Amino acid sequence: MAFLLRRLGFYFGAFFVAITLNFLIPRLMPGDPATRILLSLRGKLRPDQIDAIRKTYGFDGSLWEQYLQYLWRLAHFDFGISTVNFPEPTASLLFYAAGWTLFLVGAATALSFGIGITMGIWSAWRRGGFFDTFFTPINVMLNAFTPAVVALLLWYAFTMQWAIFPLGRAHEMNLTPAFNLETVLSVAWHAVLPVASIVIVSFGAWHLGMRNTMINLLNEDFVLLAKAKGLSDRRIRNRYVARNAILPQITSLALSIGYVLGGAFITEVVFNYPGLGKFTLNAIQTRDYSFIQAQLILLTMSVLIANLASDVLNVILDPRLRSLGRA
Amino acid sequence: MTDILPAITTTAPRAELTAPTQRELMAELGVRPRSRLLAKLPGWAQLFVTNKKGMLGLIILAIFVILALLAPLITPYDPYRRAGKPHVQPGVEHFLGTSRQGKDNFSQLLEGSRSSLTVGFIAGFSATLIGLAVGISAGYFGGKTDEVLTFFVNVSLVLPALPLIIVLASFIEEASPTVIGLVLALTGWGWSARTIRTQTLALKSREFVLAAELMGEKKWRIIVREILPNMSSFVVGGFVLATIYGILAEAALEFIGLGSPNSVTWGTMLYWAMRAQALQTGAWFEIWPPAIAIMLTGAALVMVNFAVDEITNPQLAATRRIGPIRRFLRRRNRSVDFV
Numbered sequence: 001m002a003f004l005l006r007r008l009g010f011y012f013g014a015f016f017v018a019i020t021l022n023f024l025i026p027r028l029m030p031g032d033p034a035t036r037i038l039l040s041l042r043g044k045l046r047p048d049q050i051d052a053i054r055k056t057y058g059f060d061g062s063l064w065e066q067y068l069q070y071l072w073r074l075a076h077f078d079f080g081i082s083t084v085n086f087p088e089p090t091a092s093l094l095f096y097a098a099g100w101t102l103f104l105v106g107a108a109t110a111l112s113f114g115i116g117i118t119m120g121i122w123s124a125w126r127r128g129g130f131f132d133t134f135f136t137p138i139n140v141m142l143n144a145f146t147p148a149v150v151a152l153l154l155w156y157a158f159t160m161q162w163a164i165f166p167l168g169r170a171h172e173m174n175l176t177p178a179f180n181l182e183t184v185l186s187v188a189w190h191a192v193l194p195v196a197s198i199v200i201v202s203f204g205a206w207h208l209g210m211r212n213t214m215i216n217l218l219n220e221d222f223v224l225l226a227k228a229k230g231l232s233d234r235r236i237r238n239r240y241v242a243r244n245a246i247l248p249q250i251t252s253l254a255l256s257i258g259y260v261l262g263g264a265f266i267t268e269v270v271f272n273y274p275g276l277g278k279f280t281l282n283a284i285q286t287r288d289y290s291f292i293q294a295q296l297i298l299l300t301m302s303v304l305i306a307n308l309a310s311d312v313l314n315v316i317l318d319p320r321l322r323s324l325g326r327a
Numbered sequence: 328m329t330d331i332l333p334a335i336t337t338t339a340p341r342a343e344l345t346a347p348t349q350r351e352l353m354a355e356l357g358v359r360p361r362s363r364l365l366a367k368l369p370g371w372a373q374l375f376v377t378n379k380k381g382m383l384g385l386i387i388l389a390i391f392v393i394l395a396l397l398a399p400l401i402t403p404y405d406p407y408r409r410a411g412k413p414h415v416q417p418g419v420e421h422f423l424g425t426s427r428q429g430k431d432n433f434s435q436l437l438e439g440s441r442s443s444l445t446v447g448f449i450a451g452f453s454a455t456l457i458g459l460a461v462g463i464s465a466g467y468f469g470g471k472t473d474e475v476l477t478f479f480v481n482v483s484l485v486l487p488a489l490p491l492i493i494v495l496a497s498f499i500e501e502a503s504p505t506v507i508g509l510v511l512a513l514t515g516w517g518w519s520a521r522t523i524r525t526q527t528l529a530l531k532s533r534e535f536v537l538a539a540e541l542m543g544e545k546k547w548r549i550i551v552r553e554i555l556p557n558m559s560s561f562v563v564g565g566f567v568l569a570t571i572y573g574i575l576a577e578a579a580l581e582f583i584g585l586g587s588p589n590s591v592t593w594g595t596m597l598y599w600a601m602r603a604q605a606l607q608t609g610a611w612f613e614i615w616p617p618a619i620a621i622m623l624t625g626a627a628l629v630m631v632n633f634a635v636d637e638i639t640n641p642q643l644a645a646t647r648r649i650g651p652i653r654r655f656l657r658r659r660n661r662s663v664d665f666v
Binding site for chain 1: 380478481485486487489490491494495497498499575578579582583584585601606607614618621622625626629630633636
């Protein structure tokens with residue numbers, strides 16, 4: 001428990017660093033967003049109107065007052081009002097987009113984790129064998145390909161050239177989303193290419209991570225003992241080595257969620273997927289700063305929660321951590 | 328790799344077969360006798376030079392760097408200006424065709440290698456420097472310093488980097504490649520700081536550091552003379568990783584339209600190709616050159632990192648040569664026993 005409480009304290013600290021950065025960045029840059037919005041309006045506004053806009057966006061008063069006001073708004077999930085879809089609050093747009101990203105990235109992460117770990121176990125178990133010497137370098141290479149290029153490639157091949165998969169979007173245009181077979185199939189069909197483009201660039205890392213941890217573990221005494229006891233290879237591989245080697249992978253699974261979300265940005269843009277990436281890109285092009293800032297807070301929170309989850313999982317899976325926490 | 332050779336014991340030798348000579352065995356395994364030049368290099372460099380993956384990566388990288396350095400001399404057209412009609416097919420006049428705006432793709436590719444590699448190296452170098460400073464001070468000084476620094480290392484590892492960069496870049500507006508490189512460094516130093524801290528902790532308790540401390544050496548001198556030289560491979564590994572991250576993230580940022588659209592990098596080339604709907608209009612020559620360049624550079628850096636990994640952790644490569652040895656001996660009707 002002490003261990004988890006300490007980690008919880010750390011995550012609160014990290015969250016405060018993030019929201020403070022989010023608060024400071026626009027204020028340290030020359031020209032505040034309110035002024036930029038005014039510039040983009042190109043109209044001549046009275047000073048009191050300018051002040052009103054400043055107030056709406058939280059740019060009045062001393063820096064300290066602004067900070068307190070900012071925290072107060074955050075505590076109420078008030079991310080301001082979207083400048084693009086004017087009366088719509090940023091929060092509702094954000095949660096709609098986040099839902100799609102969560103689905104896309106969740107599916108992709110689960111797949112790439114599963115594929116990578118399985119391949120890692122195999123190539124570590126027979127290292128130097130065909131599987132290992134052939135796939136390890138290839139997967140490592142794939143890992144270096146930027147999602148932008150892989151997404152473009154897949155998109156070009158499967159939608160432009162061969163027209164197997166739909167051009168983009170999350171589901172058929174004329175479909176009203178409801179929880180029925182038609183929707184589910186349509187959503188799944190539209191997700192194949194985006195998910196594949198994320199999986200291709202990310203499973204190599206799991207493969208390599210698992211392989212390296214396994215190889216280090218294979219030389220441990222307990223493996224030798226297990227062999228001496230005459231346990232089957234399968235049992236040694238799955239119960240003894242893989243089980244221990246997967247612990248650090250779970251930690252990096254949580255850590256990587258931030259990165260995969262970053263990869264999803266590009267994928268969503270290419271496939272016109274209505275997730276955070278596409279909305280953020282729109283926000284960038286239209287200078288919708290409240291959305292840009294809100295997405296950082298949302299992603300930070302999700303990464304922190306994922307990390308916390310991995311800590312909890314680690315404590316459950318690794319008895320050593322439990323006693324360490326108590327000491 | 329030569330020290331595994333004595334470990335081979337041949338069983339049931341046949342009379343008509345002569346034992347393989349050392350030279351034969353080495354030739355079969357692709358192990359070249361060490362040259363005198365090679366012997367002068369430090370141990371890890373010798374291992375690197377004999378590592379095929381690492382050398383291939385290094386050669387690809389060197390070609391890109393040379394092209395980037397020579398770019399102003401060998402670009403046939405000004406990469407920033409219109410050089411012909413829009414979307415000219417590749418041919419004698421335009422080696423890789425022209426973009427929608429009529430800019431020469433080949434010239435842009437060369438100029439792009441200049442700026443993309445610069446961004447990558449700036450990001451990699453600055454991130455490694457920050458990571459080194461933070462990691463060594465946290466590991467060596469310990470106590471409160473360690474606690475505070477480790478907190479920030481963990482925060483930087485936990486915060487999602489790309490969204491943070493997007494926020495930063497969207498407020499900077501039209502960030503130049505150098506600014507992007509520095510922003511990437513500010514968000515990408517966490518991993519090298521963490522590995523270097525761990526490594527420092529391990530080295531701190533080693534005899535030679537204790538000896539230096541007992542002799543009353545100054546702390547900075549111990550750090551520079553005793554600790555730093557012993558983690559060159561970790562520093563190189565961290566640098567390579569941060570550079571890959573820099574190059575890929577720069578391409579991603581430029582691709583989604585952050586950064587300056589007027590600069591010429593591989594990322595902006597993709598950005599303009601995407602905006603001009605190059606693939607839909609059949610202008611593949613606008614997309615593939617920067618895409619392949621990014622992939623090749625990334626792959627080359629990964630291969631270098633792979634080699635560095637194998638050098639720092641020899642277990643990862645320990646049995647690499649067993650497969651060929653076994654096959655070689657089987658062909659000569661011998662079985663092998665590894666100790």
